[in-house]
Amino acid sequence: DSGVTQTPKHLITATGQRVTLRCSPRSGDLSVYWYQQSLDQGLQFLIHYYNGEERAKGNILERFSAQQFPDLHSELNLSSLELGDSALYFCASSVESGVSTDTQYFGPGTRLTVL
Amino acid sequence: GDSVTQMEGPVTLSEEAFLTINCTYTATGYPSLFWYVQYPGEGLQLLLKATKADDKGSNKGFEATYRKETTSFHLEKGSVQVSDSAVYFCALSDRRGGSNYKLTFGKGTLLTVNP
Numbered sequence: 001d002s003g004v005t006q007t008p009k010h011l012i013t014a015t016g017q018r019v020t021l022r023c024s025p026r027s028g029d030l031s032v033y034w035y036q037q038s039l040d041q042g043l044q045f046l047i048h049y050y051n052g053e054e055r056a057k058g059n060i061l062e063r064f065s066a067q068q069f070p071d072l073h074s075e076l077n078l079s080s081l082e083l084g085d086s087a088l089y090f091c092a093s094s095v096e097s098g099v100s101t102d103t104q105y106f107g108p109g110t111r112l113t114v115l
Numbered sequence: 116g117d118s119v120t121q122m123e124g125p126v127t128l129s130e131e132a133f134l135t136i137n138c139t140y141t142a143t144g145y146p147s148l149f150w151y152v153q154y155p156g157e158g159l160q161l162l163l164k165a166t167k168a169d170d171k172g173s174n175k176g177f178e179a180t181y182r183k184e185t186t187s188f189h190l191e192k193g194s195v196q197v198s199d200s201a202v203y204f205c206a207l208s209d210r211r212g213g214s215n216y217k218l219t220f221g222k223g224t225l226l227t228v229n230p
Contacts, residue, residue, distance in 0.1 A: 002158065002160070042220060042222045043204065043218075043220040045218065045219070048217060056217065058217060090158060090159065092218075094216070096216070102216065103161050103164070104161075104216075106151075106159040107158050108157060108158045109158050
């Protein structure tokens with residue numbers, strides 16, 4: 001158990017809908033990263049938040065957004081869903097002491113299926 | 116941009132066989148290198164890491180050495196077990212990122228170990 005929790009574990013929805021994925025980082029970790037894992041694209045970085053502020057965006061669609069709340073949990077919002085958004089979404093947290101060797105601890109993921 | 120190339124497999128071995136999974140990287144800066152493992156139905160777990168040239172990361176019998184001259188970080192284990200069956204990801208985090216230390220992943224290698 002990494003200490004990172006993600007809910008829900010599975011999500012099945014229809015095209016055009018909107019969903020929210022939730023992530024709670026390990027106690028004491030200020031950084032949250034979101035990644036998407038799909039068969040064709042592999043594991044790709046989406047977005048990074050540090051202590052409530054957006055730090056960087058990766059290959060994140062405009063239909064997707066995220067935020068990190070004062071209690072440090074984070075939510076990834078996916079809207080106008082398309083079939084191609086079906087994937088496993090991971091969040092990872094780290095202490096982020098300013099050193100790139102900080103280990104990122106991954107949650108178990110949310111499997112999104114868009115029908 | 117940064118990239119990681121690893122042998123895609125699948126790799127099938129008998130128990131107690133020797134394992135090598137090749138990984139090479141491209142990075143403009145001076146990255147930290149990681150191997151993550153994903154067991155079926157689970158999130159990613161850090162297996163080992165190395166932060167500078169000639170560093171050797173090791174854990175659970177697995178080893179990888181950071182080779183700057185060949186830009187490689189090959190994963191090895193002398194004697195695999197059935198319980199090692201999983202998907203293995205090579206990844207890098209580039210220190211040039213400043214305040215963002217996103218991970219760039221290879222496509223993953225599926226390892227199956229037969230009794």
